[in-house]
Amino acid sequence: MRIDPLAFLDTELDALREQGLYRRLRILEDRQQATAHVDGRSVVNLSSNNYLGLTTHPMLIERAIQAIREHGVGSGSVRTIAGTMTLHMELEERLARFKKTDAVVVFQSGFTANAGTVSALLTKEDVIISDELNHASIIDGCRLSRAAIKVFPHKDVDAARRIAHALPAGQRKLLITDGVFSMDGDVGPLPGLCAVAEETGCIMMVDDAHASGVFGQNGRGTIDHFGVHGRVDIQVGTLSKAIGALGGYVAGSKALIDFLHHRARPFLFSTSHPPSVAATCIAALDVLEQEPQIIDRLWANTRFFKAGLQRLGFDTGMSESPITPVMAGEGSRAMKLSDRLFEEGVFAQGIAFPTVARDRARVRTIVTATHTQDELQFALDQFEKVGRELELI
Numbered sequence: 433m434r435i436d437p438l439a440f441l442d443t444e445l446d447a448l449r450e451q452g453l454y455r456r457l458r459i460l461e462d463r464q465q466a467t468a469h470v471d472g473r474s475v476v477n478l479s480s481n482n483y484l485g486l487t488t489h490p491m492l493i494e495r496a497i498q499a500i501r502e503h504g505v506g507s508g509s510v511r512t513i514a515g516t517m518t519l520h521m522e523l524e525e526r527l528a529r530f531k532k533t534d535a536v537v538v539f540q541s542g543f544t545a546n547a548g549t550v551s552a553l554l555t556k557e558d559v560i561i562s563d564e565l566n567h568a569s570i571i572d573g574c575r576l577s578r579a580a581i582k583v584f585p586h587k588d589v590d591a592a593r594r595i596a597h598a599l600p601a602g603q604r605k606l607l608i609t610d611g612v613f614s615m616d617g618d619v620g621p622l623p624g625l626c627a628v629a630e631e632t633g634c635i636m637m638v639d640d641a642h643a644s645g646v647f648g649q650n651g652r653g654t655i656d657h658f659g660v661h662g663r664v665d666i667q668v669g670t671l672s673k674a675i676g677a678l679g680g681y682v683a684g685s686k687a688l689i690d691f692l693h694h695r696a697r698p699f700l701f702s703t704s705h706p707p708s709v710a711a712t713c714i715a716a717l718d719v720l721e722q723e724p725q726i727i728d729r730l731w732a733n734t735r736f737f738k739a740g741l742q743r744l745g746f747d748t749g750m751s752e753s754p755i756t757p758v759m760a761g762e763g764s765r766a767m768k769l770s771d772r773l774f775e776e777g778v779f780a781q782g783i784a785f786p787t788v789a790r791d792r793a794r795v796r797t798i799v800t801a802t803h804t805q806d807e808l809q810f811a812l813d814q815f816e817k818v819g820r821e822l823e824l825i
């Protein structure tokens with residue numbers, strides 16, 4: 433009889449169950465919106481990255497349907513063979529103007545944009561200087577490149593400077609940070625890091641996945657927020673969060689984008705977006721240009737909710753953005769908090785190791801522009817009830 437070579441997986445899964453870290457996928461039964469139906473319940477939804485509520489914006493839906501009618505449901509090929517449609521080109525031109533760069537290339541996701549770009553640009557002869565809390569897609573890109581990886585403590589510009597200065601003058605090196613850190617909601621120290629890159633000749637790269645549509649004029653991101661246009665060589669953004677659809681992109685010089693067309697493996701070896709996705713993203717850029725007040729609503733809701741949590745006495749870490757963690761310590765405690773909130777009608781996902789350090793587990797909340805104050809007050813009331821029950825406040 434054949435012995436199951438995957439039997440060890442049961443042991444691994446049992447260990448997760450024992451530690452209270454085993455997760456069942458929650459199922460969204462209708463639309464991704466402020467109050468949603470999840471696992472048979474109507475819940476106030478604080479778990480999505482749908483910052484501006486664009487997943488259900490009527491104009492975006494119309495444009496997607498129109499694109500399907502005109503161009504079909506799929507692109508049928510990778511970009512470099514037959515899968516580049518006029519809509520893909522139009523989206524890239526619009527994004528380049530939006531980000532104030534010479535050119536843009538769109539990838540299938542923010543993950544592939546980061547991993548594909550870092551692994552294409554750097555080789556085993558090179559060095560990457562990376563913030564310790566950078567996103568997994570950056571870490572995977574660094575590993576794939578086989579470059580030496582030097583990690584600096586979170587947001588520590590002086591530590592990054594010391595590492596960069598210690599390297600030989602001719603060394604090719606990349607300095608990389610998230611614009612907004614996805615689990616803590618704090619903002620990368622862009623002006624300081626740009627200065628380090630300029631002093632030491634580093635390529636400067638910022639992953640603005642959680643800042644695009646949220647920070648800066650019309651949601652242009654942290655580069656615009658800090659006024660460091662022209663000082664960041666590579667900007668990554670995502671189309672999957674505030675933009676409401678799917679995808680990632682790299683914005684930079686024409687030479688950078690041309691090089692990625694030839695060397696970025698997800699661009700070369702994975703089929704491009706369906707035309708409806710490109711059309712949706714173009715429509716989202718129209719919304720950012722024509723209705724910037726939705727970004728103001730996002731920030732008003734962010735201030736209201738964050739202040740409410742802090743008034744109740746929760747530890748909300750170092751957040752400076754609509755991502756507000758509610759710190760819970762041990763992983764099992766964060767999962768318990770999340771589960772009890774869900775029973776009370778609030779969907780806020782628990783985040784534990786390996787996504788965050790073992791003793792820094794949390795429930796991660798994100799408000800959107802489309803939450804009403806009543807929905808947010810309801811959520812705060814449930815946080816108060818469950819927080820007292822679990823002795824977090």
Ligand SMILES: Cc1ncc(COP(=O)(O)O)c(C=O)c1O
Pocket residue numbers: 541542543544546567569610612613614639641642670671672673678679680
């Ligand atoms: C900081 C950061 N970068 C990149 C990504 C990947 O973006 P996408 O979901 O479009 O693949 C994420 C998403 O979780 C993220 O949080």
